[in-house]
Amino acid sequence: MKAFLHRLLIVVFLAGVSSLSLAAQGHFSGERALAYTREFVAIGPRWPTSLGHAKAEAFLRAHFQRDQLExxxxxxxxxxxxxxxxxxIVKFPGKKPGIIVLGTHYETNYPLRNINFVGANDGGSTTGLLMAIADQLRGKPNDGCSIWLVFFDGEEAFVNWSQSDSTFGSRHLAAKWGRDGTLGKIKAFMLADMIGDKDLDIQRETNSTPWLSDLVKQAAHKFGYDRYFFKMEEPVEDDHLPFVHRGVPSVDIIDIDYGPNNSYHHTAQDTMDKISAKSLTIDGDVFLETIRLVNLR
Ligand SMILES: [Zn+2]
Incomplete structure (x- = not known):
């Protein structure tokens, strides 16, 4: 993804640290998401054309072999x-018409192929998050909309980020779903990017659809997670844009502030020790609650 440098500080909210009993029943298992992330990231760098990329593909194929995988x-x-x-694309059918899509990218950055960049947060954490969300959906009756999980390839630039050198997978799929009529059935598209960060501060991404961002905020509030959400707002170019541009309600749930002065982003510092089960619990809770709220609309 690409963030613009200007930032608008909306609220400086220094929350008193209260330890959340996240392990308590009723919370999403961030531990499970973290375990999946660890397994996936252990593949190593997975830039397109690499052996690691082929291994990442095989990993996803094997993991979802008993699901409706496309x-x-x-x-x-x-x-x-x-x-x-x-x-x-992993599909979990629902009784209601319409589809809610959750997305992440899974590959690592091609230009970083020489620095052992494993993308624990960038591509790894959200792959683990969606795998753990799949565990919550699998085999359970779903009275709501169908839920589709999408693991995008080619989000990162190959040389320099531009509209034509980025988001290859999402641009391809959005165009394809535009042609076959799928886009019209999508009630909401929620993208997860770089939200495994131990120091979680999710921006309000301003290309996103306002009502859907509001639902995310409402979902976060339900769990007392307000301090992790929307202290800043900023436009980010990411895999949601091909969907936004085609009129699909979309939100990019992203933390573009990774490490001191964003110093872990796209560096060899993006490793497993920088991400946490707690952040993934917060993410999972908010994604699942936002799905519930979209279904109520
Ligand atoms: Zn990246």
């Missing part, structure tokens, strides 16, 4: 030439 393979026209990429 693979969306395509060749992207990138600055380094044609590259084979693959999105994974």
């Amino acid at each position: 693979e969306d393979a395509f060749t992207a026209d990138t600055p380094i030439g044609p590259v084979n990429l693959r999105n994974f």
Whole structure:
């Protein structure tokens, strides 16, 4: 993703630290999401065209083999030439018409292929998050809308971030779903990016659909998570934009402030010790509650 440098400080809210009993019943298992993240990140760097990328694909394929898994393979026209990429879509049907899509990207950054960049937070944590959310959905009756999990490929730039050198997987899938009529059925698209950070501070992303951001805020409030959400607002270019541009209600749930002065972002510092089960619990709680709120609309 790409964030702009200007930031608008909305509220400086220094919350008194109260330890949340997140392990208490009724909370999402961030521990489980963290365990999945650890397993996935252990593959190592997974930049497109690498052996690690093929392993990441095999990992997702094996993990979701008993679910309704769809693979969306395509060749992207990138600055380094044609590259084979693959999105994974896991479908959990519901009784209500309409689809709620949760998304993340899973690959790592190609330009960082020489620095052992494993993307524990960037691509890793949200892959683990969606895998743990799948555990909450699998085998349970769903009276609400269908829920589809999408693991995007090719979010990162191959050379320099631009509209034509980024978000290859989401641009491909949004166009495809535009042609086959799927887009019109999507009630909400929620993107997760870089939200495993121990120091969680999720921005209000200003390209997102306002009512959907409001639902996220409402969901966070229910659990007393207000201090982790929307202290700042900022536009970010990310995998939600191809959906936003096609009129799909979309929100990018992202923490673009990673490490001191964002010093862990796109560096070899993006490792497992920087992310936490607690942050993933907060994320999972808020995603699941926002799904509930979308279903009530
Ligand atoms: Zn990245």
